[in-house]
Amino acid sequence: MLFDFKEIPGKECYKLLVSTVTPRPIAWVVSQDVNGVLNAGAFSFFNAFSGDPPVVAIGVASHKPGRPKDTRVNIRETGQFVVNLVSEANAEQMNITAIEFEYGVDELEQAGLTPLPSVRVKPPRIAESPVAMECELMQIIDLGETGLVLGRVLAMHVHDEFVLDAANLYIDTPKLRLLGRMHGRGWYARTSDLFEMPRIPVKEWKMKTGVASESGKSGRD
Numbered sequence: 747m748l749f750d751f752k753e754i755p756g757k758e759c760y761k762l763l764v765s766t767v768t769p770r771p772i773a774w775v776v777s778q779d780v781n782g783v784l785n786a787g788a789f790s791f792f793n794a795f796s797g798d799p800p801v802v803a804i805g806v807a808s809h810k811p812g813r814p815k816d817t818r819v820n821i822r823e824t825g826q827f828v829v830n831l832v833s834e835a836n837a838e839q840m841n842i843t844a845i846e847f848e849y850g851v852d853e854l855e856q857a858g859l860t861p862l863p864s865v866r867v868k869p870p871r872i873a874e875s876p877v878a879m880e881c882e883l884m885q886i887i888d889l890g891e892t893g894l895v896l897g898r899v900l901a902m903h904v905h906d907e908f909v910l911d912a913a914n915l916y917i918d919t920p921k922l923r924l925l926g927r928m929h930g931r932g933w934y935a936r937t938s939d940l941f942e943m944p945r946i947p948v949k950e951w952k953m954k955t956g957v958a959s960e961s962g963k964s965g966r967d
């Protein structure tokens with residue numbers, strides 16, 4: 747079935763995107779206002795977009811037209827935030843921080859979470875989260891009622907138990923048991939159903955399919 751986005755109101759386009767682009771990782775963002783009041787919120791319009799420089803992006807919408815969510819206001823005003831990742835063990839507390847509290851309510855306190863001091867930015871990280879990224883604002887791209895926040899990751903904290911080899915920066919990803927957001931408002935996916943599929947070297951593919959390699963061209967993975 748064709749859904750022509752030219753014919754569909756914005757709210758409905760949203761429904762099609764969030765019920766198909768799944769699972770999405772969740773950024774559990776801690777920020778502070780200019781007076782240091784803490785704020786936390788969950789955002790699944792989120793991913794990492796570059797390794798060098800290390801860049802993450804988050805789509806932060808508005809509570810109502812013209813009133814951006816507190817996270818976006820804080821990041822715009824202070825230029826700093828922490829992205830914490832959400833594990834299965836964090837699920838319920840993450841859900842509490844996503845309650846639409848009025849401005850100035852400390853969601854970390856509401857959810858019984860422990861703020862820990864960051865090293866490179868002012869907003870704290872969440873002790874209970876297995877991975878936290880201290881970020882500095884690079885740019886906010888205006889998408890209408892959503893602002894796409896691009897952040898440079900300045901430092902990452904990983905709980906010791908998930909670090910396999912610190913010298914080689916190997917992390918035990920399956921053990922993190924991170925959550926993904928699925929369709930609708932309340933569906934999530936666990937990241938425990940894994941399978942492995944090695945990349946295929948071009949030479950191996952050509953041998954298998956009988957495709958003759960073009961002379962003078964070297965294969966690249």
Ligand SMILES: Cc1cc2nc3c(=O)[nH]c(=O)nc-3n(C[C@H](O)[C@H](O)[C@H](O)COP(=O)(O)O)c2cc1C
Binds near residue numbers: 786816846
């Ligand atoms: C799992 C999850 C993912 C969410 N993803 C987003 C998102 O990508 N963008 C957004 O604007 N709101 C998202 N929300 C809603 C915000 O978390 C919610 O509006 C929150 O109250 C915003 O907090 P703030 O006003 O303190 O920034 C999500 C909520 C949940 C539970």
